[in-house]
Amino acid sequence: MAVTVGLVAQIIERIAPKSWAEDWDNVGLLVGSGSAPIERLLITLDGTLEVVEEAKAFGAQLIVAHHPIIFRPLKNLRADNAAAQVPLRLLQHSIGYYTAHTNLDQSPLSSSRALGELLGLREMKIFDEPEYDLIPIQKRGEARGYGVSGYLTQPEKLGVLWKNFLERLDQSGVYAHPYKLSGVRLAGSLEKDVRKVAIVNGSGGRFVPKALFKGADLLITGDVDHHAVLDALEGGMAVGDLGHFLSEAPMLQALYQYLSAEKALQGIEIRVSLTNQPPWLV
Numbered sequence: 001m002a003v004t005v006g007l008v009a010q011i012i013e014r015i016a017p018k019s020w021a022e023d024w025d026n027v028g029l030l031v032g033s034g035s036a037p038i039e040r041l042l043i044t045l046d047g048t049l050e051v052v053e054e055a056k057a058f059g060a061q062l063i064v065a066h067h068p069i070i071f072r073p074l075k076n077l078r079a080d081n082a083a084a085q086v087p088l089r090l091l092q093h094s095i096g097y098y099t100a101h102t103n104l105d106q107s108p109l110s111s112s113r114a115l116g117e118l119l120g121l122r123e124m125k126i127f128d129e130p131e132y133d134l135i136p137i138q139k140r141g142e143a144r145g146y147g148v149s150g151y152l153t154q155p156e157k158l159g160v161l162w163k164n165f166l167e168r169l170d171q172s173g174v175y176a177h178p179y180k181l182s183g184v185r186l187a188g189s190l191e192k193d194v195r196k197v198a199i200v201n202g203s204g205g206r207f208v209p210k211a212l213f214k215g216a217d218l219l220i221t222g223d224v225d226h227h228a229v230l231d232a233l234e235g236g237m238a239v240g241d242l243g244h245f246l247s248e249a250p251m252l253q254a255l256y257q258y259l260s261a262e263k264a265l266q267g268i269e270i271r272v273s274l275t276n277q278p279p280w281l282v
């Protein structure tokens with residue numbers, strides 16, 4: 001039986017149901033047809049023109065992305081509208097575009113969990129309420145929520161912890177490709193003892209108050225603005241900002257492994273995009 005776009009969607013929604021997505025989000029199949037057969041599939045965080053060209057060169061019929069390409073109202077498909085170029089090119093090449101966004105963030109495939117495991121956090125729990133105990137991946141679909149929090153086995157100095165963490169990020173296989181660790185920032189005292197860590201991938205700046213409330217010594221996230229960092233420091237919490245891309249890229253590898261392990265998809269070729277890279281140069 002041929003693998004279709006719809007089958008891939010079904011398999012992803014088994015672990016990250018569409019109903020979990022926020023009201024403001026735009027998830028599911030955004031371009032293409034559910035009944036289209038596929039032989040090759042490209043996984044990416046962002047749907048850029050480069051990624052579409054990569055999908056075409058690879059011979060992919062479907063892009064599975066984290067970020068939606070149609071998000072802010074798209075009012076036309078004109079050649080001179082920058083926001084319309086990716087959907088137009090997808091249509092030209094007959095490539096479908098499927099998004100799992102805030103539903104994937106809350107699923108067992110979230111990069112917060114991969115990063116928490118990389119740090120060796122104990123008593124790891126879902127960060128955003130309701131605070132379920134982290135449920136093993138075999139019971140997928142049951143645990144839901146943004147981010148994780150947990151404890152280091154023993155207190156570590158912030159400076160040492162961060163240096164080791166970045167080194168491990170590079171070597172651990174948490175990323176599908178060896179990305180340049182650009183745009184990474186750290187705020188706080190390097191001598192500070194860290195015991196409790198909260199991790200929220202993506203734009204986690206809005207979780208600063210909650211992380212403070214929960215007594216985290218360090219919040220690792222993706223996008224934090226100036227005032228959120230000041231609030232964190234004021235409350236005695238350090239902030240590690242990996243940048244949006246690097247905080248979410250572990251999700252690509254998790255999704256790749258999840259889809260590759262799926263029996264029904266054995267006949268298709270799956271790849272994680274190489275052209276989708278962190279946008280910051282330094």
Ligand SMILES: [Zn+2]
Nearest residue numbers: 202203244248
């Ligand atoms: Zn994101």
